[in-house]
Amino acid sequence: MAGQNKISESAFTPLVFYKALADDTRLQSLLLISEQGELCVCDLMAALQQSQPKISRHLAQLRKSGILLDRRQGQWVYYSLHPQLPDWARQVLALTAEQNPDYAARARQYVTTHCC
Amino acid sequence: MAGQNKISESAFTPLVFYKALADDTRLQSLLLISEQGELCVCDLMAALQQSQPKISRHLAQLRKSGILLDRRQGQWVYYSLHPQLPDWARQVLALTAEQNPDYAARARQYVTTHCC
DNA sequence: TCCATATATATGGTATATCGTATATTCAAG
DNA sequence: CTTGAATATACGATATACCATATATATGGA
Numbered sequence: 001m002a003g004q005n006k007i008s009e010s011a012f013t014p015l016v017f018y019k020a021l022a023d024d025t026r027l028q029s030l031l032l033i034s035e036q037g038e039l040c041v042c043d044l045m046a047a048l049q050q051s052q053p054k055i056s057r058h059l060a061q062l063r064k065s066g067i068l069l070d071r072r073q074g075q076w077v078y079y080s081l082h083p084q085l086p087d088w089a090r091q092v093l094a095l096t097a098e099q100n101p102d103y104a105a106r107a108r109q110y111v112t113t114h115c116c
Numbered sequence: 117m118a119g120q121n122k123i124s125e126s127a128f129t130p131l132v133f134y135k136a137l138a139d140d141t142r143l144q145s146l147l148l149i150s151e152q153g154e155l156c157v158c159d160l161m162a163a164l165q166q167s168q169p170k171i172s173r174h175l176a177q178l179r180k181s182g183i184l185l186d187r188r189q190g191q192w193v194y195y196s197l198h199p200q201l202p203d204w205a206r207q208v209l210a211l212t213a214e215q216n217p218d219y220a221a222r223a224r225q226y227v228t229t230h231c232c
Numbered sequence: 233t234c235c236a237t238a239t240a241t242a243t244g245g246t247a248t249a250t251c252g253t254a255t256a257t258t259c260a261a262g
Numbered sequence: 263c264t265t266g267a268a269t270a271t272a273c274g275a276t277a278t279a280c281c282a283t284a285t286a287t288a289t290g291g292a
Contacts, residue, residue, distance in 0.1 A: 022138035075238045088215035099204035191268045
């Protein structure tokens with residue numbers, strides 16, 4: 001699945017985007033990825049203290065919505081914002097992260113060190 | 117219920133905000149209100165072509181989340197962005213409306229004329 | 233080839249959201 | 263104080279979302 005870099009799986013609308021943000025795991029993952037540029041599944045597992053299937057499932061959903069891009073490097077899969085993600089969506093994520101330093105603050109601590 | 121102008125019904129977090137945007141009726145209502153400043157229930161019924169209980173229910177949810185403020189004037193209830201809505205949230209709405217002119221375009225047509 | 237690690241997905245149960253319909257509330261006018 | 267218009271809410275039924283568990287896939291190294 002990684003590396004196919006599919007584009008325009010369907011219409012990327014504001015509604016699709018905000019539905020993707022309407023879950024704690026997905027929102028925190030996106031804000032962290034938006035800040036850090038790229039994170040792998042195990043980074044997010046450690047940061048958010050959630051199970052592997054849970055993280056993976058939500059990342060898959062974000063990938064299928066066209067928000068994230070996955071890149072496999074060896075055994076690891078790294079996720080970053082999709083290059084074709086509209087600028088307004090990128091700005092929304094950046095704005096949200098900047099203006100809400102407390103939200104996802106605990107997660108940010110764990111991100112500094114790589115887990116695996 | 118109108119006119120109580122309650123504040124801080126609970127923590128207003130990014131997650132609460134984006135959950136509120138994760139529904140077509142609520143998102144379109146918010147973008148229209150963000151553009152127009154203030155709209156009443158029947159304006160939104162006409163704009164979105166949805167039933168009265170449906171519109172009313174979603175507006176109530178937005179009010180309870182602290183996103184909208186309601187103001188009764190005679191038989192009509194007008195909704196606007198809550199004065200205490202954080203600036204970043206306001207910017208998100210404005211940005212989304214500006215950068216997605218097509219979304220909610222049909223609704224915008226109907227808004228020009230008042231319904232009742 | 234066999235094993236361990238990282239990641240993905242399938243499945244079924246549970247919780248949450250949304251809806252249509254019916255009913256209640258509020259206000260203005262008579 | 264009744265009536266009609268605008269809005270709000272209650273109630274079931276249905277749909278959707280989320281989760282934990284189990285299993286599958288892919289990669290690298292022995």
